[in-house]
Every structure is written in C-alpha cells, then in structure tokens.
Amino acid sequence: MIWETIRLALLALRRNKLRSALTMLGIVIGVAAVIAMVTVGQGSSRSVAASVESLGTNVLSIRPGGRGFGPGPGSSQPARPFTLRDADALADLAVVQQVSPTVSSTQTVVAGSENLSASVTGATSGYLDVNGWTILRGRGFNSAEDRSGASVCIIGMTIQQTLFGTSDPIGQSLRVGKVSCEVIGLLQAKGAGTFGQDQDEIVLMPIRTVQRRMLGSDNVSSISVALAPEVSSQRGAREIEALLRDRRRISGNEANDFNISDRAQIAEVLSGINSVLTGMLSSVAAVSLLVGGIGIMNIMLVSVTERTREIGIRLAVGAEASQVLTQFLVEAVVLSLVGGIIGVIFGLALAFGASLFMAIPFAPQVYVVVLAFAFSALIGVIFGFFPARKAARLDPIDALRHE
Amino acid sequence: MAGSLPKSGTPLIQLSAVSRVYGTGETEVRALDRTDLVIEKGEFVAIMGPSGSGKSTAMNIIGLLDRPTSGRYLFNGTEVQDLDRDRRALLRRHFLGFVFQGFNLLPRTSALENVELPLIYKGMPRQERIERARQALRKVGLDGREDHDPSQLSGGQQQRVAIARALVGAPMVILADEPTGNLDSHRSHEIMRLLQELNREDGITIVMVTHEDDIAAYARRLILFADGRIRSDSLQPERSPA
Numbered sequence: 342m343i344w345e346t347i348r349l350a351l352l353a354l355r356r357n358k359l360r361s362a363l364t365m366l367g368i369v370i371g372v373a374a375v376i377a378m379v380t381v382g383q384g385s386s387r388s389v390a391a392s393v394e395s396l397g398t399n400v401l402s403i404r405p406g407g408r409g410f411g412p413g414p415g416s417s418q419p420a421r422p423f424t425l426r427d428a429d430a431l432a433d434l435a436v437v438q439q440v441s442p443t444v445s446s447t448q449t450v451v452a453g454s455e456n457l458s459a460s461v462t463g464a465t466s467g468y469l470d471v472n473g474w475t476i477l478r479g480r481g482f483n484s485a486e487d488r489s490g491a492s493v494c495i496i497g498m499t500i501q502q503t504l505f506g507t508s509d510p511i512g513q514s515l516r517v518g519k520v521s522c523e524v525i526g527l528l529q530a531k532g533a534g535t536f537g538q539d540q541d542e543i544v545l546m547p548i549r550t551v552q553r554r555m556l557g558s559d560n561v562s563s564i565s566v567a568l569a570p571e572v573s574s575q576r577g578a579r580e581i582e583a584l585l586r587d588r589r590r591i592s593g594n595e596a597n598d599f600n601i602s603d604r605a606q607i608a609e610v611l612s613g614i615n616s617v618l619t620g621m622l623s624s625v626a627a628v629s630l631l632v633g634g635i636g637i638m639n640i641m642l643v644s645v646t647e648r649t650r651e652i653g654i655r656l657a658v659g660a661e662a663s664q665v666l667t668q669f670l671v672e673a674v675v676l677s678l679v680g681g682i683i684g685v686i687f688g689l690a691l692a693f694g695a696s697l698f699m700a701i702p703f704a705p706q707v708y709v710v711v712l713a714f715a716f717s718a719l720i721g722v723i724f725g726f727f728p729a730r731k732a733a734r735l736d737p738i739d740a741l742r743h744e
Numbered sequence: 745m746a747g748s749l750p751k752s753g754t755p756l757i758q759l760s761a762v763s764r765v766y767g768t769g770e771t772e773v774r775a776l777d778r779t780d781l782v783i784e785k786g787e788f789v790a791i792m793g794p795s796g797s798g799k800s801t802a803m804n805i806i807g808l809l810d811r812p813t814s815g816r817y818l819f820n821g822t823e824v825q826d827l828d829r830d831r832r833a834l835l836r837r838h839f840l841g842f843v844f845q846g847f848n849l850l851p852r853t854s855a856l857e858n859v860e861l862p863l864i865y866k867g868m869p870r871q872e873r874i875e876r877a878r879q880a881l882r883k884v885g886l887d888g889r890e891d892h893d894p895s896q897l898s899g900g901q902q903q904r905v906a907i908a909r910a911l912v913g914a915p916m917v918i919l920a921d922e923p924t925g926n927l928d929s930h931r932s933h934e935i936m937r938l939l940q941e942l943n944r945e946d947g948i949t950i951v952m953v954t955h956e957d958d959i960a961a962y963a964r965r966l967i968l969f970a971d972g973r974i975r976s977d978s979l980q981p982e983r984s985p986a
C-alpha cells in the first residue's frame with residue numbers, strides 16, 4: 342500500500358509540474374546553500390591546515406615593536422630594530438636549532454625583456470629550513486654567501502615562469518632593482534598561502550646584499566627561529582624573551598619592545614575564525630532551508646483547498662482518513678526529498694566551482710550529504726503534516742460539494 | 745409501506761425513524777423527519793420531490809457519507825448509524841457505488857485511472873485493477889477512451905465513466921443523486937438504460953434521485969419526498985428499454 346501511495350503521490354505531483362517545481366525550488370536552494378557552505382568551509386580549513394604544516398612546526402617569529410597590531414601604548418617612539426648580532430646571539434641558545442633573520446624590499450625584477458615587481462627577501466641559509474622550503478634545482482646559499490653580500494639569488498616558481506618560462510634559470514643573470522645577481526637555485530612550488538597570497542612569487546638574496554645595496558641599513562626586520570625538537574614553544578619563547586630583554590636592557594617591570602609570535606598559533610586562530618564563519622554561513626543557509634519548508638507547507642495548504650473535491654471523491658469511494666493523510670504527507674516528503682537530491686547535486690557543483698576558483702581543496706562531506714537528505718525528508722514530514730491532516734479531516738459531503 | 749415485493753432475507757437498506765437536523769435553535773432545519781424506509785436487494789428506486797425536501801440528505805445517510813441525528817439505520821442487517829468515519833469508509837469501499845450530478849471525476853486523470861480509484865483503496869494489485877477498470881469501461885461503452893481526460897469527454901461520456909467507477913468494485917448498491925441533472929434528454933436516456941441494465945443483468949440495487957418524470961419512469965418503485973418525510977411510495981410499471 343505504501344508503494345501505491347508513493348505512486349499516487351508522484352502522479353499527483355506530475356499532474357502539476359510547474360507548481361511542484363516551484364515548491365521544490367525552496368528546498369533545492371536551501372540544501373544547495375548548506376552543502377556548498379559546509380563543503381567550501383571544510384576545504385578552506387584544510388587549506389589552512391596545509392599551510393600550517395608547510396610552515397614547519399615550532400617556529401617562532403620575533404619582530405621589534407610592542408604587542409598587538411597598530412598604534413598602542415609604547416608605539417609612540419619607533420621600536421629599536423634588531424641586527425644580525427641579535428640573530429647570532431639567538432642561534433647560540435640551546436633551545437634554538439636555527440635562526441633566520443630577514444629583511445624585505447619590493448623591487449622590479451628583470452630578466453631579458455621580461456620584468457615584474459616582486460618582494461625581495463634578504464635571508465640567510467637558515468631561511469629555507471625554517472620556512473619549510475625545498476630546493477627544486479640548483480642550491481641554497483652557502484655560509485660564505487650568507488655573510489658576504491654576494492650577488493646571488495634563489496627564485497620561486499612564479500618568478501621562474503614569468504621570467505624564464507620553461508628554460509633553465511640556473512646560472513642566468515637577473516636584475517633586482519639596481520643589483521645584478523646570478524640565479525643559483527629554484528624553489529619547489531608551495532601554492533597559495535594562508536591568506537590566499539601567492540607564496541611562489543619570491544626572490545631570495547643574501548641578507549647583507551639587500552641591507553647594503555638596497556636598504557642601506559644594518560637593521561633586521563624580523564627573526565624567525567626554529568626551536569630544537571622537544572622544546573615547547575612556551576619554553577622557547579620564555580628563553581628568547583629573557584635573552585632579548587637582557588640584550589636590549591629592558592628592566593624588570595618594563596614592557597617588551599619586541600614581540601614573539603608562534604606561527605602555528607596564528608594559524609590556529611585563523612582556522613578558528615574560518616570555522617566560525619563557516620558555521621555562521623551554514624546557519625544562514627539552514628534558515629533558508631527552513632523557509633523552503635514553510636514554502637512547501639504553504640503550497641500543500643493551497644493544494645489541499647484546491648483539491649478538496651478530489652479528496653471528497655476519494656473519501657466517497659472508501660479512502661480512510663489515514664490513507665488521505667498518508668497521500669498528502671508522501672507528496673510533501675517526495676517534493677522535499679527530490680528537492681533535496683537536486684539541492685545536493687547543485688550544492689556540490691557549486692562547491693566544486695568555488696573550490697577551483699579559491700584554489701582550495703574540494704572536500705565533500707558524506708555526513709553533510711546524508712544529513713541534508715534526512716533533514717529535507719524531515720522538513721517534508723513536519724511541514725506536510727499540517728496540510729495533510731487538514732485534508733484527512735475534511736467532511737466527505739462538504740468536500741464533494743466544494744466548488 | 746410498499747410491501748408487495750417478494751422479501752428475500754434481510755432488506756439491504758432499512759431506515760427506522762431517521763431524522764437529520766442541521767443547525768440548532770432558531771436556525772434549526774429538520775431535513776429528514778422520522779423517516780422510515782426499506783429497500784430490498786435488487787430494487788430500482790426513484791426518489792422525487794420538491795427542492796429542499798430532503799432527498800439528498802436521505803441519499804447521503806443511505807450512502808454512509810453522513811450520519812442521522814437520530815433513528816436507526818440497518819445496512820444489510822447491520823446497525824450502522826453509530827459507526828465512525830473509517831468504518832463507514834470501509835462499508836462504502838466494499839458495498840457502495842456513487843454517481844453524482846456533477847460527475848465528480850478527478851481532473852487531469854485518465855478515464856482508466858478514474859475508474860481504478862476505488863480498486864486502489866481495495867488494495868487490489870495493479871494488473872488486476874487495470875483489467876477490471878477496462879472491463880467496466882467496456883460495459884459503459886467507452887472502450888477506446890481509456891486514456892482520455894475528463895476534459896476530453898462529453899458530459900454523457902463523463903457520466904458513463906462515473907458509472908464505470910461506481911460499478912467497478914461490484915457494489916451491492918449504486919446511489920445516484922440526479923445522475924442526469926447535467927445532461928440533455930438524449931444522453932439522459934442513454935444513462936438510464938445503462939443503469940437499468942446494471943439493475944437487471946447484474947442485480948445491483950439502484951437508488952436514484954431525479955426531478956424528471958420520464959427519468960423516474962425507468963425505476964420500478966417511486967418514492968415521493970416532501971418536507972423531510974416520505975409522502976408516497978408506490979410500485980410502477982417499469983419503462984421498457986427503448
């Protein structure tokens with residue numbers, strides 16, 4: 342009998358194709374929105390997680406200046422910069438495995454007839470390890486180049502593709518601002534970073550070279566520190582803080598004029614923000630699913646009124662109240678389930694497109710799909726019940742007489 | 745009482761002092777007033793009377809679509825006046841067929857599916873249903889029109905579909921409230937010959953309301969209603985099929 346009822350419901354829905362389609366639209370949009378939100382949200386948190394991993398673990402970043410961002414207490418006087426001597430001192434700490442002092446400068450990079458504007462990072466040999474880069478071709482800086490201000494550079498994949506296309510860059514000459522250098526290494530591509538920026542648009546030069554020949558100063562703008570294995574970031578930060586306070590002669594109760602941040606922590610905060618956003622957008626989408634359900638109820642109520650005479654005929658030929666109830670309930674559930682199926686397909690397609698566009702992994706979630714089905718069936722039952730009960734309670738004579 | 749018919753066992757329909765009152769107090773309408781009526785199996789009864797005299801009210805009670813306010817109703821020997829909705833639905837499903845003035849076919853639904861409808865609620869398998877519905881349509885002379893919508897059929901054809909729907913479940917009685925009310929004279933007589941045939945050849949009891957003498961003439965028994973009561977009840981020479 343239930344199959345018969347489902348068949349009847351499908352027939353009734355087919356008799357009114359346009360209305361059925363419009364009714365489903367609400368559910369389709371709701372389900373598609375939820376599916377797309379959750380899938381894209383999941384994809385972007387995976388991409389955050391991946392970029393956290395690419396940072397390498399246990400890396401602390403140290404910058405001059407007070408805590409927090411923007412102007413605040415203590416920012417009235419310019420923060421004292423770091424120098425390479427600070428980096429050397431940090432390297433001598435037992436908790437530190439490697440240091441990577443950097444400076445950066447935006448320069449026009451030219452090779453042959455091609456050019457582009459890129460951020461040039463002055464770095465030491467520790468940079469690659471600390472930041473999780475690997476050399477694809479050529480080599481990194483050697484310790485002589487580290488301190489000598491040699492005219493050599495290492496480039497990222499984007500630079501390679503823009504300036505050299507498919508030809509081998511190693512040994513080629515590159516002009517960075519006013520400085521000429523020889524390309525000694527090509528970095529393995531990393532892709533988009535946490536903020537969606539292109540990490541491969543990178544030019545590395547020995548820090549001395551950038552300091553002397555581009556910036557004209559001995560300052561170091563930040564120092565990244567890879568901690569030794571087994572050293573917690575808390576302990577590392579504590580020892581680094583103590584050393585720097587001592588070197589910078591900050592007395593007992595004075596605030597630090599530098600700050601130490603744990604990049605893994607930043608990434609965690611980011612992924613937290615990401616999941617809050619995903620949650621919020623998904624709840625908005627869920628509300629639209631609810632609105633879709635109310636749409637179903639509305640149409641089913643209209644349908645019951647419009648089909649009063651049909652209901653009367655069914656009752657006259659011997660339909661029981663429960664059979665009329667089931668018929669209308671099944672109609673509502675079929676509507677919302679079919680809407681759910683279309684919504685899932687549509688939502689996944691949408692998420693796939695968005696993932697491509699945002700360059701994040703496409704991460705469909707089986708549980709969300711299952712949940713969306715279950716939820717749309719539930720919506721059909723909940724919002725179909727009231728109209729169905731109304732239909733089942735009609736008086737046969739009144740229903741037959743209905744114009 | 746029209747007591748001259750041979751009585752074979754229990755009467756099919758037996759109303760005893762049945763009243764049906766609509767509304768209360770000032771607005772009270774006594775549509776049926778302590779009516780007694782006995783209809784035997786196999787009868788062909790025509791009910792006539794002025795508008796508002798309670799004919800449809802009586803038909804609805806006989807057809808178990810409505811319940812009497814007071815009085816007893818024995819259907820095939822069983823008391824049915826106090827049955828609940830679903831029990832009455834079951835009796836309608838298995839023993840009753842209806843033909844209405846306004847045809848009351850499902851719109852946008854083929855003739856075949858309209859005729860199938862009662863069988864669906866009987867829980868009959870699909871193949872058998874289709875077979876029976878085809879037979880019923882053949883019986884009313886509509887073979888070849890199985891796939892037509894009501895909108896593609898004339899009034900007379902629609903009423904024949906309705907008759908096919910009423911007879912497809914092999915009911916004991918067909919109740920027809922003004923079955924020819926919306927039809928011209930020619931079609932009306934076609935419908936009446938069909939009902940007469942069902943009564944004679946298949947032994948289906950027929951109770952029919954009409955306003956026209958020449959339609960009532962097809963029945964063997966004529967009951968006249970006035971003010972919610974039976975004014976006269978008489979046998980009449982049956983009109984021979986033309």
Ligand SMILES: Nc1ncnc2c1ncn2[C@@H]1O[C@H](COP(=O)(O)OP(=O)(O)OP(=O)(O)O)[C@@H](O)[C@H]1O
Nearest residue numbers: 766767773774775794795796797798799800801802
């Ligand atoms: N649902 C109702 N509510 C109130 N009064 C009703 C209702 N149905 C019928 N009546 C009243 O009951 C009386 C009998 O009505 P009924 O429909 O049985 O008449 P009828 O003999 O079939 O008339 P007609 O020949 O016009 O069809 C009428 O006075 C009518 O107004």
Ligand SMILES: [Mg+2]
Nearest residue numbers: 799800801921
């Ligand atoms: Mg009437």
